[in-house]
Amino acid sequence: MTTPKFKAKVDAINAALDKRPPFCTGVTPLGNNGALFYRKGDDGDAGYLDFASVTEDKLEALSAACAPASFGYGKETVFDESYRKAGKLDTNRFSSMLDIDSSGIAKHVSNELLEGQNSRRTLRFELYKLNVYDKDSFFKPHKDTPRAENMFGSLVITFPTPHTGGALVLRHQGEQWVVDSSSILSKQSEPSICFIAFYSDVEHEVQPLQSGHRVTLTYNLFVETNFKYSRFPPLPTVAIDRSAPDHLVLRASLSDLLQDKSVLPQGGVLAFGLRFKYPLIPDKTDLQQIIHVLKGSDATIKDVAHSLSLKVVPQILITDGTESVDVMFPVAVDWTGEQVESWATELAGDPSKEGFVVHEVGKPPLTHLAGYHIKDVIWVTPQTTFTRYKSAFICGSEDAYGNEAGFEFVYGEMCLAVMVGPPKHRETLDEIPQWNGLWDRSGFRSDSEIDDSADVDA
């Protein structure tokens, strides 16, 4: 394969993409929010403690009220202390005074994790469990179980109870981060809580607790699409840089590439292997809805492409084993079927399926597939194995571990196709409903101009 002359321009787009950590974390005073009421047993008394002045006895009593925490292995609920050792209370067994809205945590997390145009949406925080980790408790690597198409992330709050160990380790795309709430909390001058929120497809584990008790509240985060929210002042954060990258650099590098007439002379696709995975139900989920719940740099690609009037289509990539070609589909075809790989090219010949055969620019022309719908494609971010059919679903043992038994949802691995016209008319987004004229000169709109009812759909 010859290296196309414009490769440096493609590399510049890739370099401008947001590589921030897939989580945010911070610490904030507990204030008067430390009270916790809980049920001690099925017929037992109410228990009470205040995390602002908690004693070892009180923590022992809370731990004794907990049931063993289970986890999900595929569709099974499993109790296995070699994988997860911790206590749990379900939400019908406790009541905490902590209010993540009034403490500013909810707004802070929304501001940090919703990117660009998605930040006009709001996150709903659903309280999920209270967990108590005693000495030697831990939770091995897993991803939180996808529960809905709009499930977006998880939030963990750690209370100021003396403990050592129990750091949360997060891993994503070959990188690793460690957030040790015990050491963060022990450095605060007043009783405080540590929070960490991460995108739900990020692998994480709780390292073994060495001493004391680690008490947490966990929340599931869902993207709501019909709300505006006002921004709260940011809370002090802990040593992880999440300063926003300059979207204008990405926009400039994308337009630089498109000004080059040798790039996609007949039009085609700029393809981005996505950084994150998204919950979907095979054959049911409307793949196009994923555009509303994109995370991190995946959302930035969409915003920047829209600002250049380019249409963005979430796609599934399937490799046709028979023809040895890649095929893209903008719909969640039931690709769990055994023969789908050899069907793929055939499907791409069926206009109702909207699929197309991928001809990667620089590779020999696919003359044997003349008559099929073929598009020239330039991969901007690597087409990793993640975007291929074989690993499109939770199937490997590593991905089968969740924090709850699986529902119908799986994490799908997708790519974004930015549709590009020929040099004289690159724009492919004909109409931006209710948005026309609202772009400022940079191509981005200020918050005040944003109208919730107007969604740019691919």
Ligand SMILES: O=C(O)CCC(=O)C(=O)O
């Ligand atoms: O306690 C933590 O830091 C994370 C717990 C967790 O991963 C879970 O409950 O799914």
Ligand SMILES: [Fe+2]
């Ligand atoms: Fe988890």
